[in-house]
Structures are given as structure tokens and as C-alpha cells.
Amino acid sequence: MAHSDQQRPSTAACGSGGNNNGNSSTGRTATKRKANKSGSANYLDPQKLAATISSVTSTACSFLRQNDLVLLPSQTLLLESLLSSTSLSLTRLLSLLPKSSDPLSLSPTSPLLPQPQCWFHRFLSSASADDSMWFDAFHMSRLSFTHLLNLLSASLGSAISKISPDYALAASLFRLAHGASYKAVARRFGIESSVACRAFYVVCKAINENLGHLFEARTASERISVGFGWKSLPNCFGVLGLARFRIEGELLGKNGCLMFQALVDYEGKFLDVSAGWPSTMKPESILYQSKLYSGVEESPELLQGPSYKLSDGSLIPPYILGDSCFPLLPWLLTPYNRLNEEDSFSSVERAFNSAHDQAMGSVGSAFGRLLARWQLLSKQWKEECVEYLPFVIVTGCLLHNFLIKRGESAAEEFVEHINEEGLPVYEGVVDEGALRIRDALALHMSRVNIER
Incomplete structure (x- = not known):
């Protein structure tokens, strides 16, 4: 019906002595303008899309930083992975966009900004860190962790200088329990990835040497x-x-x-x-x-x-x-x-x-x-x-x-x-x-x- 209505002005012009070809062209132009107008309504500006993604990502990052003691480790690891992937994709998208003379100000997208104190420090200081949280984080109770730490402390203290034995053991157990990357472990324990890697193998060696009788x-x-x-x-x-x-x-x-x-x-x-x-x-x-x-x-x-x-x-x-x-x-x-x-x-x-x-x-x-x-x-x-x-x-x-x-x-x-x-x-x-x-x-x- 819309197409039929657009042709009527051209027919009327032709009946009053106007040029038929010209009036047909006028009709097509009107149709094209209407189509362009409709298309522009569905067009999504890449800059605005990037800004929206950036804003959502930043909100998710803020949520993660404020709730990392409440969420399960498996949940925080998954959320971190998704945020990192989103941030990387957003960076690639921005690199493909033409430079605008009036660029939009995008929200910061680094999803894993450091806390004033690392996650494990806040975990130890938390009054709510009961055995259920220890089981969720390290797959053992706090008493078992403390007992294991006592068995390994001598071996760990002499082998690692950049991290205390309790941090080394906790970081290694976290990696074992959740299959976490060294980068994710380092972020939670306030250390470098290379230190997390060394601590992991030192802890494994200490366990083999001290618990072999089991x-x-x-x-x-x-x-x-x-x-x-x-x-x-x-x-x-x-x-x-x-x-x-x-x-x-x-x-x-x-x-x-x-x-x-x-x-x-x-x-x-x-x-x-x-x-x-x-x-x-x-x-x-x-x-x-x-x-x-x-x-x-x-x-x-x-x-x-x-x-x-x-x-x-x-x-x-x-x-x-x-x-x-x-x-x-x-x-x-x-x-x-x-x-x-x-x-x-x-x-x-x-x-x-x-x-x-x-x-x-x-x-x-x-x-x-x-x-x-x-x-x-x-x-x-x-x-x-x-x-x-x-x-x-x-x-x-x-x-x-x-x-x-x-x-x-x-x-x-x-x-x-x-x-x-x-x-x-x-x-x-x-x-x-x-x-x-x-x-x-x-x-x-x-x-x-x-x-x-």
C-alpha cells in the first residue's frame, strides 16, 4: 500500500501536462529519501556502541571489585575472564573506527584495577571468612590450612624470599583448586606472575618432600x-x-x-x-x-x-x-x-x-x-x-x-x-x-x- 501511495503524485502530474520521465524520477527520489530516513533510524553509531560497551564493562568491573569477597572464586574467575575478553574486543573495535573530529569520551575499560589491599589480605581480615569461605577458596578448612602451613613453613621460608609462607601456600592451593592462571593468582595475592609461578613449584616440592609418607x-x-x-x-x-x-x-x-x-x-x-x-x-x-x-x-x-x-x-x-x-x-x-x-x-x-x-x-x-x-x-x-x-x-x-x-x-x-x-x-x-x-x-x- 505504501508503494502505491508514492506513485500517485507522479500520475497526477503527468495528467496535467508535466514531463512523465521527470515526474517518475521525482517519485523515485522521494522513495529513496524515505528509505534513507528509515535506514538512518536503525543505524547504530560505532562510537556510541563502543561507549555503551565501555560503560557496561566499567560497571561490571566496579561490581567485581566491591564484591570479590562475597562471590565464589569460580564466579570471580569467570567474570574476570569475560571482562578481559570484552576489554580486548573493545580495544580492537576502537582501533578500527575512523578518528572523529568530535570524539566521544569513553569510560576507562581496565577491568582488573588493583585494590588498595590484595584480595587475600582482605580475606584474612574479613570477620565473615568462616570455614565455608575457606573451602570455597582453597578446598580445605582453615584448621587444615594452618596445619599444612606448619608442616611446610621451614621448607617454604628458606626457598622463597619475595613472599611469606602463608601467601605462597594459599596462592598455590588457589591455583590447584581452581585451575587459575598465574596472572589471576598474582592479582589476588598482590605479587608478580613470575613470583606466583615460582611459589607454586616451591610449594609442590615442599609437599612432595614433607608429605611423601602419606x-x-x-x-x-x-x-x-x-x-x-x-x-x-x-x-x-x-x-x-x-x-x-x-x-x-x-x-x-x-x-x-x-x-x-x-x-x-x-x-x-x-x-x-x-x-x-x-x-x-x-x-x-x-x-x-x-x-x-x-x-x-x-x-x-x-x-x-x-x-x-x-x-x-x-x-x-x-x-x-x-x-x-x-x-x-x-x-x-x-x-x-x-x-x-x-x-x-x-x-x-x-x-x-x-x-x-x-x-x-x-x-x-x-x-x-x-x-x-x-x-x-x-x-x-x-x-x-x-x-x-x-x-x-x-x-x-x-x-x-x-x-x-x-x-x-x-x-x-x-x-x-x-x-x-x-x-x-x-x-x-x-x-x-x-x-x-x-x-x-x-x-x-x-x-x-x-x-x-
Whole structure:
């Protein structure tokens, strides 16, 4: 209808003796002007857009600075990241705009202006910094932090001159807990990024040196076997599993990662760990080159306790349960497998596999708790940092054990059971002695199930 109305003046002019071509041109010009006028109403000036973004960003920055003790660390880290990205994009936008003879005054856009006092100083001074805030920030209570600080202070004080031991420990735990960058850590603790980096590795080293006794495979065999005995696994000394830690690039091939072998007890504590194996290695090769294997086979210092006598008179030596990717050995019992899927398991085999699968949950749960508490370990690591990753994994495991001993477990809602898929089933030579031990234990488990 609008188009029809615009043509009527031209038709009337033509009927009164005017030039038809000229009147048509006049009509088109009127239409064009109306279109331009409509278009200009929808046109957004880039300068005004930049000013609006700048104003919103500055408001968000102010909100962050005023509420960084109230917001969760995960929230402040996300907000900082978004503000930094917005600020960078705004800077690029301004560089593309033509210089105006009457430029608009834009609000300052630096989203991370320093506070008069750093976040950690204000955190310590806050009357509201209760245990819930300590758990949110460092994934441990204030009492556990203080106890850990006392254990490490001597090592930290002599190794770092530019930062006090409490700041060094808190900064390192914050990075571990949230996967925060050194820049984000430095901002919160009033230090330089290079100092935050050095403090992190000094703290990791101190934890490895002072808490190494928390790997108890060689010192707590009786406690461990009693614990598994309650789960109808007589003479069991742990559960062995593998986990993957992701690496960027193709240093270890496509989708490459580092493998981590861990022996775990019934509580989910790490008893023995071996980290840093490339994913190109087979699980049995990792086992054969680990200190766990040499501690049993080559220089016997593990699993040297007496055999357990079953009700039928069978003797079960100390053993570990392992996934089907490992070889079946007299001291490493893996589940029953069927190469032919059409073959069914006997009731005795099913009883063993069921108990085995339940016990293997201890490994998956331990890995899940480790990654839930220390989120830095769940991030994809850069190739140039790959040599440090095993060191940091071990640090996380020791802190995991430390906190279990302190009675502090990772919040259940954040724990995801880790069960590594795609590991090949071991197809090497089977140990006949190991077969007899597994069969005897399977028969015992089947009898226990019937008695229940």
C-alpha cells in the first residue's frame, strides 16, 4: 500500500501536462529519501556502541571489585575472564573506527584495577571468612590450612624470599583448586606472575618432600587388608587402576595424554602412584616399569604378609585387584573375561567379577575426587609444561591423602566417577598359579553370597 501511495503524485502530474520521465524520477527520489530516513533510524553509531560497551564493562568491573569477597572464586574467575575478553574486543573495535573530529569520551575499560589491599589480605581480615569461605577458596578448612602451613613453613621460608609462607601456600592451593592462571593468582595475592609461578613449584616440592609418607603401601598393610576384609575381600591390599591427563598438541600423538597408574585403598587413599607415562605405552608396560612391580617382583618389599586360609583350606597370598588391561599374576587378580561374547560366565565367575567391579569403584572414585578438588589437573596442559605435570599430579594425590586423614572429603555433588574406557584387554601369557588363586577366591565369594 505504501508503494502505491508514492506513485500517485507522479500520475497526477503527468495528467496535467508535466514531463512523465521527470515526474517518475521525482517519485523515485522521494522513495529513496524515505528509505534513507528509515535506514538512518536503525543505524547504530560505532562510537556510541563502543561507549555503551565501555560503560557496561566499567560497571561490571566496579561490581567485581566491591564484591570479590562475597562471590565464589569460580564466579570471580569467570567474570574476570569475560571482562578481559570484552576489554580486548573493545580495544580492537576502537582501533578500527575512523578518528572523529568530535570524539566521544569513553569510560576507562581496565577491568582488573588493583585494590588498595590484595584480595587475600582482605580475606584474612574479613570477620565473615568462616570455614565455608575457606573451602570455597582453597578446598580445605582453615584448621587444615594452618596445619599444612606448619608442616611446610621451614621448607617454604628458606626457598622463597619475595613472599611469606602463608601467601605462597594459599596462592598455590588457589591455583590447584581452581585451575587459575598465574596472572589471576598474582592479582589476588598482590605479587608478580613470575613470583606466583615460582611459589607454586616451591610449594609442590615442599609437599612432595614433607608429605611423601602419606603413600602408605609399605607401612600400613595390616590396616589396608582389614579394611578390604570388611568388603569380603580377604588379604586384599589395594586396587590398581589407570587415569589419563590431557596434553595439548600432538607431542604424544593425536588425542595424546599422560597415563597415571595408582594403587588405592578401601578409603580412596592413594597408596602408590606412578605418573608421567605416555599414552602410547601399553598398560602392562607401564606396570612392568613401575616401582610397584619392582617392589613385589624384583626387590620384594611389598605383599610379604602371610597367606589367608579359606574355609575350604585354600591359601590366598596377599594380592591386589587390577583392571582387565593388566596381566593376571599371583599377586594381581583381574576379572574373568570371555574372548567369545557368546560364552556365558558361571555363577562363581559372576560372583568374583561383581566383587571385583565393586572394589574397582574405589579407584574411579579416588580419581574423581582428585580432579574435583584440584581442578588444575582436569585442564588440558600445554606441551611445554608436560614435564611438570607428573610432579603436580603427585602433589594433588598427597594433598588428597592429607585431607582424607584430616576427615575432609571432596563435596559429593562435584565428584564424577572416573572409569577409563578404551583400555585394551591384556592378551598375553596367563599365569597358571594366578588362575588357581583367582578360582579359589571366586569360589569363596560365591559361597559368601549364598550364605547371605
